[in-house]
Amino acid sequence: MDFASVHGYVIGFGVIGGWAIIAFWSLILRLRKRDEAPVFWRAVSVVQVLLAVQVLVGGVLLVMGRRPGDGGGGTLLFHLSYALFSPLVVLFFAHKWARDHRYDPYTIFAVAGLVIFGLTFRAWQVGVFGA
Numbered sequence: 001m002d003f004a005s006v007h008g009y010v011i012g013f014g015v016i017g018g019w020a021i022i023a024f025w026s027l028i029l030r031l032r033k034r035d036e037a038p039v040f041w042r043a044v045s046v047v048q049v050l051l052a053v054q055v056l057v058g059g060v061l062l063v064m065g066r067r068p069g070d071g072g073g074g075t076l077l078f079h080l081s082y083a084l085f086s087p088l089v090v091l092f093f094a095h096k097w098a099r100d101h102r103y104d105p106y107t108i109f110a111v112a113g114l115v116i117f118g119l120t121f122r123a124w125q126v127g128v129f130g131a
Helices: 003-031 038-063 073-099 105-129
Strands: none
Touching: 003 038, 003 105, 038 073, 038 105, 073 105
């Protein structure tokens, strides 16, 4: 298995699936009105670290001259937008709002997990099939 396959399938599906699990788990915690769930927050940390590793591996591939999908500039822009910039913005606001107690943290991470799941899945599609 080459480096691009690890990026696209092994880590990629881990990130996509991880955010789907976070979204679902957070929704369950919200509906059950749980106050404390330290295991959940550790899982959020693990998925965030996995996302960071995915970004680093993607950066290495980019430096090596590999490009997502059809290799065009538009495809690269879409892939980076879905895989890097948008998830970072979502996580920034999710953490900010959860810390500020503006909304219920589980509600915030249910929505954030669902959005990042969709973004990373779309990033995978663009990376494999092109824009």
